[in-house]
Amino acid sequence: MKETPYKTYLEESELPQVYYNVRADMREAAGGQDHAPMLHPGTLQPVTVADMEPIFCTELAKQELNTEDRYIDIPGELIDFYRMYRPSPLIRAHFLERLLDTPARIYYKYEGNNTSGSHKLNSAIAQGYYAKLQGLKGLTTETGAGQWGTAMSMAAAYFGLDLEVFMVKVSYEQKPYRKTVMQTYGASVVPSPSATTEIGRQMLAENPESSGSLGNAISEAVEKALTKEGYRYVLGSVLNQVLLHQSIIGLEAKAAMEKLGEYPDIVIGCAGGGSNLGGLMAPFMQDRLTGKPAPYFIAVEPASCPTMTRGRFAYDFCDTGRVTPLAKMYTLGNGYIPSANHAGGLRYHGMSPILSQLYHDGFLDEARAVEQTSVFEAAIQFSRTEGTLPAPESAHAIRAAIDEAIKCRETGEEKVILFGCTGNGYFDLSAYEQHINGSMTDYIPTDEDLLRGFASIPSLAGIQ
Numbered sequence: 205m206k207e208t209p210y211k212t213y214l215e216e217s218e219l220p221q222v223y224y225n226v227r228a229d230m231r232e233a234a235g236g237q238d239h240a241p242m243l244h245p246g247t248l249q250p251v252t253v254a255d256m257e258p259i260f261c262t263e264l265a266k267q268e269l270n271t272e273d274r275y276i277d278i279p280g281e282l283i284d285f286y287r288m289y290r291p292s293p294l295i296r297a298h299f300l301e302r303l304l305d306t307p308a309r310i311y312y313k314y315e316g317n318n319t320s321g322s323h324k325l326n327s328a329i330a331q332g333y334y335a336k337l338q339g340l341k342g343l344t345t346e347t348g349a350g351q352w353g354t355a356m357s358m359a360a361a362y363f364g365l366d367l368e369v370f371m372v373k374v375s376y377e378q379k380p381y382r383k384t385v386m387q388t389y390g391a392s393v394v395p396s397p398s399a400t401t402e403i404g405r406q407m408l409a410e411n412p413e414s415s416g417s418l419g420n421a422i423s424e425a426v427e428k429a430l431t432k433e434g435y436r437y438v439l440g441s442v443l444n445q446v447l448l449h450q451s452i453i454g455l456e457a458k459a460a461m462e463k464l465g466e467y468p469d470i471v472i473g474c475a476g477g478g479s480n481l482g483g484l485m486a487p488f489m490q491d492r493l494t495g496k497p498a499p500y501f502i503a504v505e506p507a508s509c510p511t512m513t514r515g516r517f518a519y520d521f522c523d524t525g526r527v528t529p530l531a532k533m534y535t536l537g538n539g540y541i542p543s544a545n546h547a548g549g550l551r552y553h554g555m556s557p558i559l560s561q562l563y564h565d566g567f568l569d570e571a572r573a574v575e576q577t578s579v580f581e582a583a584i585q586f587s588r589t590e591g592t593l594p595a596p597e598s599a600h601a602i603r604a605a606i607d608e609a610i611k612c613r614e615t616g617e618e619k620v621i622l623f624g625c626t627g628n629g630y631f632d633l634s635a636y637e638q639h640i641n642g643s644m645t646d647y648i649p650t651d652e653d654l655l656r657g658f659a660s661i662p663s664l665a666g667i668q
């Protein structure tokens with residue numbers, strides 16, 4: 205194999221013109237249903253576009269329920285926006301390989317090259333586009349670590365929409381400059397739980413010291429969208445529509461690897477709600493679902509929020525206030541509150557229904573939980589060799605990629621490893637600081653902790 209270049213870019217003219225909807229192939233592979241349908245929390249019947257319309261933009265609700273169309277055209281105005289920062293580079297980690305002395309060839313798709321600092325902008329801009337098309341005034345959303353709120357602020361500004369962001373309180377306090385970026389783009393940012401919603405006031409009454417959770421913030425943002433004329437709610441992960449938009453990552457990565465005459469043996473992504481991994485692996489998963497040779501897929505999650513490795517596969521609410529539809533997914537329970545000492549993002553209690561079903565059916569081969577101190581060791585190794593300071597979330601994937609490359613050193617196998625480097629870590633320096641000064645600890649929930657979370661999963665007699 206001749207030395208591959210450090211960076212491989214597609215031409216602008218080679219930008220994908222369609223999103224790939226993996227559900228069409230999941231449905232065919234299963235001979236009927238892709239994943240269990242989302243259920244209306246009141247009727248417990250599968251949700252319809254009409255059920256979703258008060259909360260979501262109509263076109264996005266249609267995408268959410270679309271199991272038919274394998275490919276969905278990317279509107280021209282969106283392609284124009286993508287050209288500002290896409291195609292993103294596919295990078296051969298030559299320097300990391302050298303450090304590890306591995307025969308493996310390690311590639312990563314880098315999504316940190318835009319101001320939001322992560323892949324989140326790929327879906328934010330699509331969601332902003334459809335909201336504008338519908339003539340909405342504004343949007344509400346939540347943000348955990350802050351990347352989604354930043355991306356959505358950029359998208360809302362681009363389309364002239366108002367945006368209200370409920371930011372998980374612990375991040376609001378740890379990352380004040382995230383708030384400033386969002387405000388620069390014109391968003392209003394509220395720490396959650398807040399006194400501005402009914403559900404937030406209830407949460408504060410129960411626990412005035414609450415540091416918040418994504419589940420709480422989602423409830424607040426949904427309530428706000430339902431009570432403000434001309435507003436809808438948007439979400440940055442978990443949903444089918446988000447994985448659909450993120451397929452652009454995988455489509456570009458696959459095309460760039462083809463240019464190099466490469467095909468991955470292993471595809472690795474970190475998994476919070478499942479959107480970057482869902483997007484990166486989508487076109488490779490199509491190979492698997494259609495019976496072709498395909499990579500081994502690994503989802504990496506934090507040991508402190510072990511949704512896939514220790515969670516239950518069950519219908520659960522997507523939020524703590526129990527206002528969202530029920531999704532069949534791996535979950536720690538909507539009442540699970542992750543440890544506040546966990547610095548690395550990926551704190552959501554549930555997981556994308558698409559990823560959950562693929563994992564349950566054995567198409568997604570492995571879920572792996574890693575501890576945060578070992579994640580930051582990987583992040584530092586990576587930044588010192590590859591130059592990029594990765595987001596802590598991305599470093600979960602880096603940890604697994606390094607571990608796989610070390611296995612190759614031991615066995616002599618020349619595997620091709622592809623992982624998603626989803627973002628940069630410039631807003632996560634307090635976490636890096638904790639790691640460097642030795643104050644970072646690992647937190648692994650006990651079985652009792654998990655049982656407390658599982659107790660919040662609804663029993664739904666006759667359904668689960």
Ligand SMILES: *Cc1c(COP(=O)(O)O)cnc(C)c1O
Binds near residue numbers: 323478627
């Ligand atoms: C949000 C985020 C993640 C995790 O979300 P997924 O939906 O699982 O992809 C990973 N990395 C970065 C940088 C993020 O901002």
